[in-house]
Amino acid sequence: MEEQMPYxxxxxxxxxxxxxxxxxxxxxxxxxxxxxLYKVFGDSxxxxxxxxxxxxxxxxxxxxxxxxxxxxxxxxxxxxxxQAKLVKYRRDGKSIIYSLAxxxxxxxxNQGMEHLSEE
Amino acid sequence: MEEQMPYxxxxxxxxxxxxxxxxxxxxxxxxxxxxxLYKVFGDSxxxxxxxxxxxxxxxxxxxxxxxxxxxxxxxxxxxxxxQAKLVKYRRDGKSIIYSLAxxxxxxxxNQGMEHLSEE
DNA sequence: CTAACATATGAACATTTGTTCATATGTTTA
DNA sequence: TAAACATATGAACAAATGTTCATATGTTAG
Numbered sequence: 633m634e635e636q637m638p639y640x641x642x643x644x645x646x647x648x649x650x651x652x653x654x655x656x657x658x659x660x661x662x663x664x665x666x667x668x669l670y671k672v673f674g675d676s677x678x679x680x681x682x683x684x685x686x687x688x689x690x691x692x693x694x695x696x697x698x699x700x701x702x703x704x705x706x707x708x709x710x711x712x713x714x715q716a717k718l719v720k721y722r723r724d725g726k727s728i729i730y731s732l733a734x735x736x737x738x739x740x741x742n743q744g745m746e747h748l749s750e751e
Numbered sequence: 752m753e754e755q756m757p758y759x760x761x762x763x764x765x766x767x768x769x770x771x772x773x774x775x776x777x778x779x780x781x782x783x784x785x786x787x788l789y790k791v792f793g794d795s796x797x798x799x800x801x802x803x804x805x806x807x808x809x810x811x812x813x814x815x816x817x818x819x820x821x822x823x824x825x826x827x828x829x830x831x832x833x834q835a836k837l838v839k840y841r842r843d844g845k846s847i848i849y850s851l852a853x854x855x856x857x858x859x860x861n862q863g864m865e866h867l868s869e870e
Numbered sequence: 871c872t873a874a875c876a877t878a879t880g881a882a883c884a885t886t887t888g889t890t891c892a893t894a895t896g897t898t899t900a
Numbered sequence: 901t902a903a904a905c906a907t908a909t910g911a912a913c914a915a916a917t918g919t920t921c922a923t924a925t926g927t928t929a930g
Contacts, residue, residue: 649807650817657802658864663795666863673789675888676782683776688768692907698769705889707908712888717866726897726906736866740859744785745777747836747855794918811877824919826878831918845876845927 672716673740677701678709681730682737685719689731791835792859796820797828800849801856804838808850 658666672678680699684690690698696706710730713719720733732738777785791797799818803809809817815825829849832838837856840849851857 653803653806653817656806657799660795662864662867663798663802665867666860667793667795667798669863669867670789670792671887674786674793676779676786677888679782679786680776683782684772687772687775693905698772702890703907704891704909707906708888711908723897726904728907734866734869736862736869740862740866741785743855743859743862744788745781747788747853747859748781748784750853750855790917796918812875821920822877823879823921826876827918830878842927845874847877 669716672712672718673744675709677705678713679741681706681709681713682718682732682741685730685732686738689729691724691727691729693727695730788835791831791837792863794828796824797832798860800825800828800832801837801851801860804849804851805857808848810843810846810848812846814849 657663677699681695684695684698692703692706692710695710696703699706710719710721713730714721717733718737719730721728721730723729776782796818800814803814803817811822811825811829814829815822818825829838829840832849833840836852838849839852840847842848
């Protein structure tokens, strides 16, 4: 976001490549949303929640107890997951039952795990 | 990380499920590393860099100019990508040429884009 | 060897993020 | 309707993050 130094002397850029890059790179707005999505995965408490929901739908209280995190903290994190449309919920009496919104979540987590294991 | 309230009255948890969940949830350390990996994707400047590298290896100077971000900022971000083993580099004279480390990067980004587009 | 170039890095600062605490909202039971 | 329960939410605060600025490191040309 700054003034730039002059192009490097050994100019590696071909004008046609630059045009191509601009053509294939998604718009600002989309890149921003994409980054926001990954931020959601960037917290181990949220990943833990997702791992639980991989196996079974679950109420807030259960999640909090199993993960040994306060009800408030879990509720705040569920909100983040909900906003990113990674989880959905329904009411059942006094409880709110959360579950996975779709299967992309699993794929993204699995790819991440693969990357980690290949180092 | 707190003392918990007692289990919810309508105890949804079956002891056997809890055992199962503990069995399949990765260890603390792995979950932490996984979250760290996603944090790397959680910045639009870094995603931009990756999009450029999808098409071509590139020196720091070129990346900075194309994205219109200062050399220092790009260099700091490349360090993050490097530490996560998402990019690799080689020296070519005065320049350092960066490129993608592996193809997981592409898969993870693509899955993220798919999730966004399905809302 | 010196100057110019390309990149890296440390410190500082503003911004964002995650948790806690207190409390509000909504549901069920007595 | 009142009390107990389950969840959500706002404010506050500490910790983490991204950029800038200044400068260091490493390479090449003269």
